[in-house]
Amino acid sequence: MTLRSTDARYWYPSSNEPAVDGVTLRVEPGSFVLLTGPTGCGKSTWLRLAGGLLQHHGTGRVDGVIELGGTAVDRIPPSERIRHLGFVSQTPHDQVVSGVVGDEVAFGLESAGVTQRAIEPLIRDALARVELDVNHDRSTDALSGGQLARLVVAAAIAGSPTLLLLDEPLAQLDPQGAEALLRVLRAIADQGTAVIMVEHRIRLVKDTVDRI
DSSP, X not given: OOEEEEEEEEEOTTOSSOSEEEEEEEEOTTOEEEEOOSTTSSHHHHHHHHTTHHHHHOOXXXXXXXXXXXXXXXXXXXXXXXXXXXXXXXXXXXXXXXSBHHHHHHHHHHHTTOOHHHHHHHHXXXXXHTTOOOOTTOBGGGSOHHHHHHHHHHHXXXXXXXXXXXXXXXXXXXXXXXXXXXXXXXXXXXXXXXXXXXXXXXXXXXXXXXXO
């Protein structure tokens, strides 16, 4: 599915100026796009719009259209989101909702009504795709920063979404961990998922992404 952002704008309640001002963008399946720019220019805000989050949970004003496969992202039913949209926040610790690795990956699948019999192979596949080789019953508190970053990506892709959105997923990783996660994200894009990542360090990612 193709993502289309057409004149997307967002105003926070406390501001008369838009935080996002007329973003028009098209992202095809299988492409890896870097979204960059100065701090405060609206990157994270647009990413949350692209994920349909601000439309439901924000208190500001939205204008323009963001569609995935012709459907407005904020109109994708909650039970279908895991199959269409994966979102990874800036702080993996804040995104984790379970204390065990397998339960973390399973959480969104269970919320979408996937049967328990079908969930187990999906957990194994998601962890394998992000190259996270740990026991499913391992505590999330025992994971390193790099492992935790991979875990939240695994949870985001467990339902095989057509679009993966990541807000500075490399921020808390050392260079080796960042390179490993970039390799994982490149592979996810090569398998057909559209990947959009916010990141400041262009030099670190420029040879991995398709577009900036």
